[in-house]
Amino acid sequence: xxxxxxxxxxxxxxxxDPKTLAFQKDGFLVCLRGLSAGVFAELPARYRALPxxxxxxxxxxxxxxxxxxxxxxxxxxxxGMDLELLEWLDTRTFPxxxxxxxxEYGEKAYRDFVEDVKRGPNTxxxxxxxxxxxxxxxxxxxxxxxxxxxxVGKVNMDRNCPDGLREKDAASSLAATLEWLxxxxxxxxxxxxxxxxxxxxxxxDRLLEGLGRIQREYGLPVQSHLSENLEEIAWVKKLCPDxxxxxxxxxxxxxFGGAAKTVMAHCVYSGEEExxxxxxxxxxxxxxxxxxxxxxSGIAPVRRYLEEGLALxxxxxxxxxxxxxxxxxxxxxxxxxxxxxRLSDQSLKALTLxxxxxxxxxxxxxxxxxxxxxxxxxxxxxxxxxxRPFNGGQExxxxxxxxxxxxxxxxxxxxxxxVAGRALW
Amino acid sequence: xxxxxxxxxxxxxxxxDPKTLAFQKDGFLVCLRGLSAGVFAELPARYRALPxxxxxxxxxxxxxxxxxxxxxxxxxxxxGMDLELLEWLDTRTFPxxxxxxxxEYGEKAYRDFVEDVKRGPNTxxxxxxxxxxxxxxxxxxxxxxxxxxxxVGKVNMDRNCPDGLREKDAASSLAATLEWLxxxxxxxxxxxxxxxxxxxxxxxDRLLEGLGRIQREYGLPVQSHLSENLEEIAWVKKLCPDxxxxxxxxxxxxxFGGAAKTVMAHCVYSGEEExxxxxxxxxxxxxxxxxxxxxxSGIAPVRRYLEEGLALxxxxxxxxxxxxxxxxxxxxxxxxxxxxxRLSDQSLKALTLxxxxxxxxxxxxxxxxxxxxxxxxxxxxxxxxxxRPFNGGQExxxxxxxxxxxxxxxxxxxxxxxVAGRALW
Numbered sequence: 001x002x003x004x005x006x007x008x009x010x011x012x013x014x015x016x017d018p019k020t021l022a023f024q025k026d027g028f029l030v031c032l033r034g035l036s037a038g039v040f041a042e043l044p045a046r047y048r049a050l051p052x053x054x055x056x057x058x059x060x061x062x063x064x065x066x067x068x069x070x071x072x073x074x075x076x077x078x079x080g081m082d083l084e085l086l087e088w089l090d091t092r093t094f095p096x097x098x099x100x101x102x103x104e105y106g107e108k109a110y111r112d113f114v115e116d117v118k119r120g121p122n123t124x125x126x127x128x129x130x131x132x133x134x135x136x137x138x139x140x141x142x143x144x145x146x147x148x149x150x151x152v153g154k155v156n157m158d159r160n161c162p163d164g165l166r167e168k169d170a171a172s173s174l175a176a177t178l179e180w181l182x183x184x185x186x187x188x189x190x191x192x193x194x195x196x197x198x199x200x201x202x203x204x205d206r207l208l209e210g211l212g213r214i215q216r217e218y219g220l221p222v223q224s225h226l227s228e229n230l231e232e233i234a235w236v237k238k239l240c241p242d243x244x245x246x247x248x249x250x251x252x253x254x255x256f257g258g259a260a261k262t263v264m265a266h267c268v269y270s271g272e273e274e275x276x277x278x279x280x281x282x283x284x285x286x287x288x289x290x291x292x293x294x295x296x297s298g299i300a301p302v303r304r305y306l307e308e309g310l311a312l313x314x315x316x317x318x319x320x321x322x323x324x325x326x327x328x329x330x331x332x333x334x335x336x337x338x339x340x341x342r343l344s345d346q347s348l349k350a351l352t353l354x355x356x357x358x359x360x361x362x363x364x365x366x367x368x369x370x371x372x373x374x375x376x377x378x379x380x381x382x383x384x385x386x387x388r389p390f391n392g393g394q395e396x397x398x399x400x401x402x403x404x405x406x407x408x409x410x411x412x413x414x415x416x417x418x419v420a421g422r423a424l425w
Numbered sequence: 426x427x428x429x430x431x432x433x434x435x436x437x438x439x440x441x442d443p444k445t446l447a448f449q450k451d452g453f454l455v456c457l458r459g460l461s462a463g464v465f466a467e468l469p470a471r472y473r474a475l476p477x478x479x480x481x482x483x484x485x486x487x488x489x490x491x492x493x494x495x496x497x498x499x500x501x502x503x504x505g506m507d508l509e510l511l512e513w514l515d516t517r518t519f520p521x522x523x524x525x526x527x528x529e530y531g532e533k534a535y536r537d538f539v540e541d542v543k544r545g546p547n548t549x550x551x552x553x554x555x556x557x558x559x560x561x562x563x564x565x566x567x568x569x570x571x572x573x574x575x576x577v578g579k580v581n582m583d584r585n586c587p588d589g590l591r592e593k594d595a596a597s598s599l600a601a602t603l604e605w606l607x608x609x610x611x612x613x614x615x616x617x618x619x620x621x622x623x624x625x626x627x628x629x630d631r632l633l634e635g636l637g638r639i640q641r642e643y644g645l646p647v648q649s650h651l652s653e654n655l656e657e658i659a660w661v662k663k664l665c666p667d668x669x670x671x672x673x674x675x676x677x678x679x680x681f682g683g684a685a686k687t688v689m690a691h692c693v694y695s696g697e698e699e700x701x702x703x704x705x706x707x708x709x710x711x712x713x714x715x716x717x718x719x720x721x722s723g724i725a726p727v728r729r730y731l732e733e734g735l736a737l738x739x740x741x742x743x744x745x746x747x748x749x750x751x752x753x754x755x756x757x758x759x760x761x762x763x764x765x766x767r768l769s770d771q772s773l774k775a776l777t778l779x780x781x782x783x784x785x786x787x788x789x790x791x792x793x794x795x796x797x798x799x800x801x802x803x804x805x806x807x808x809x810x811x812x813r814p815f816n817g818g819q820e821x822x823x824x825x826x827x828x829x830x831x832x833x834x835x836x837x838x839x840x841x842x843x844v845a846g847r848a849l850w
Contacts, residue, residue, distance in 0.1 A: 075817060075819065077832070077833065078815075078828060078829045078831075078832030078833045079821075079825055079828055079829060080828075081759065081778070081828065081832065082759075082775075082777050082778055109817075112817055290760075293760045293763060293764055294760065294763070296763040296764075296766065296767050296775060297767070298764075298767050298768065299764065299768065322832045322833060334506065334507075335718045335719065336764070338718060338719070338721040339718055339721075339723075339724065339761065339764055339768070340768070341721065342721050342722070342723050343723065343724065343764070343765070343768040343769045344768045344769065350507075350721060352507050353506070353507055390503075392500060392534075392537055394500065394501075396504075400504055403503060403504055403505075403506065404503045404504060406503075407502070407503030407506065407747045408502070408503045408747060410835065
């Protein structure tokens with residue numbers, strides 16, 4: 001089905017706000033030229049001429065957004081999980097990423113990543129590539145062809161990483177970035193570049209300053225890491241003694257929200273000042289519960305961020321996380337919030353199912369614009385999920401079925417997937 | 426393949442002890458009349474006449490043991506996960522279990538549970554049924570036919586649960602237990618009965634005393650719950666003011682190890698005295714990380730239990746947990762141990778991959794006798810896992826491949842499964 005105007009019939013469910021699910025049994029979801037025209041209990045006469053796909057008995061849900069994922073780490077997900085962040089970067093990440101200097105290797109490896117995401121529930125992804133321009137363009141080509149929507153970043157790093165991976169200096173990193181941006185120009189419909197300084201320890205001030213200039217010139221968004229791990233934070237403090245807190249080290253170069261739309265992964269240990277600045281600047285938090293668990297980083301105070309009204313979504317952070325699915329990230333976000341409540345801070349209640357669903361749909365989706373729910377005018381990303389195999393004929397409400405999809409479904413239960421009104425398969 | 430003497434060729438891996446993996450690339454695992462004759466780099470001449478199945482390139486692992494699972498809760502796994510233990514029992518568990526008064530319903534529902542376990546990586550399970558004798562026998566019949574090995578318990582509960590589920594009094598609960606045991610006699614090869622007082626709050630002293638008598642008369646094993654949740658523990662204290670700690674309330678009726686082989690689920694909050702008594706009495710701990718997370722119970726100090734040398738295995742605790750696979754329980758056990766270390770107690774290091782694998786194989790398997798590894802003379806439970814789909818041609822060591830199986834594999838990757846030398850499919 002390549003037409004972008006059609007009707008889907010089924011049991012439709014999406015978030016209204018973090019506390020509220022909207023759902024319609026045997027509803028009609030109308031797509032007009034890739035945008036949602038809304039959900040209806042009866043199909044309005046004006047839409048009756050549109051092709052209608054009958055998915056009665058299945059759930060129709062919004063596509064999910066992965067706000068933080070490392071494509072080159074996909075190949076070694078689920079390996080070396082007994083390590084903490086800095087040791088894991090040295091042992092696993094950097095040697096693996098160095099191989100992407102060979103664009104042919106990169107294409108082959110990135111193909112596996114893109115195929116996985118295409119089969120799964122995510123429709124939009126915010127992706128780190130590596131420092132290498134040719135392989136990054138291969139990744140973007142593959143994502144473009146997949147029909148997924150993506151922000152993709154060529155990574156910048158000019159210090160504190162192995163020779164085979166470190167860019168020679170700030171100037172050559174910036175030159176490679178400009179070359180990459182030139183090559184992106186006019187090349188993609190679904191994929192957009194995003195500036196990607198890896199994290200403060202791997203970027204000199206000169207590099208960050210230059211990226212700030214490029215940001216202003218090109219009006220690009222920014223992604224990076226923030227306050228993930230205690231050792232990392234101590235290191236940043238040493239590297240930037242004049243920055244009052246970690247986020248400040250980005251902000252002073254214009255890489256922390258405001259005009260530069262920004263998403264920062266983790267924020268496990270953001271303090272009061274950092275939270276205030278993120279709020280002021282509209283910085284998105286990509287909460288990555290599985291990665292923060294696997295790398296023993298800790299548990300981010302997501303309830304606090306929700307209460308503050310921070311922009312907030314979920315990230316798989318493969319390969320800190322071992323699964324790409326944002327359904328899994330929803331389940332994990334709930335689980336770790338329960339443990340945080342029980343073990344360390346009873347002032348912040350656990351996340352609820354509707355809240356986690358909101359974060360994985362509208363929360364992260366809004367980084368891409370109007371998407372993540374079926375509100376009229378939104379770009380229509382939808383999943384048709386056949387939850388009958390694990391419901392065994394039980395009579396369940398739509399919210400109950402949603403809960404089971406989040407906890408129990410696998411990619412094999414996704415019957416059909418649409419991104420901005422286009423069927424991916 | 427119904428013959429019980431054969432050879433499996435492939436990449437064999439099992440635990441030697443909690444710290445050590447034993448593995449053999451292109452090895453030969455020999456099964457003689459259901460027992461392991463060992464693993465060999467070259468096939469000894471004396472076994473060359475046996476039928477040999479070539480699983481080159483796949484991993485051959487021991488079957489896993491689920492030390493704690495509620496079969497009647499399988500149908501609502503992944504539902505109501507926003508509740509804590511006592512509320513969840515009232516809202517979800519008791520109404521669901523009441524339906525097993527109808528043996529036909531029970532047979533249908535139990536069939537789904539048994540099919541799931543049969544397809545997955547577990548070969549041995551310690552199962553709670555409900556109070557109902559006919560449905561419990563149906564479950565045992567289904568498990569017997571599946572080829573899985575199981576301990577199954579008709580549950581006892583004569584207080585603090587809804588009318589439809591509560592047994593009238595201690596005498597009738599004991600009479601039903603004896604009736605059930607009589608009906609089990611001579612009926613099963615793979616399945617054995619286990620005494621199953623639900624937990625202290627639902628059993629009067631008279632009932633526990635009677636179960637202690639039955640235990641001594643029949644020499645049966647025992648399973649129950651222990652020190653799972655703070656409210657539950659406070660309740661037990663109120664109900665048994667003269668018991669110094671929770672475990673003591675079982676012990677004084679002869680239901681806590683010693684001659685009564687016992688497994689207690691959870692032990693999240695076991696104190697010094699309770700730990701000492703468990704050790705003295707050889708009581709098994711069934712560590713259920715996913716359930717303890719979902720029900721906001723907390724995180725058990727498993728490293729401590731390992732160091733003390735307690736008997737210890739893993740449980741899915743479906744439906745406090747939503748997944749039956751003990752591979753998942755291994756991953757969860759590692760993850761929660763990392764969070765426990767990070768958030769509340771840096772004196773207990775996180776579990777390692779070999780330790781988690783040990784717990785899910787030898788640790789729990791030993792409750793069933795000699796099984797859980799390929800040591801000579803052990804009952805041979807084996808899984809053939811095809812990990813090629815997620816390794817994408819990478820050259821990995823066997824321990825690395827094992828790590829990825831634990832984190833990434835699903836039931837679809839299990840190519841073949843043997844229990845005590847018998848192929849299940």
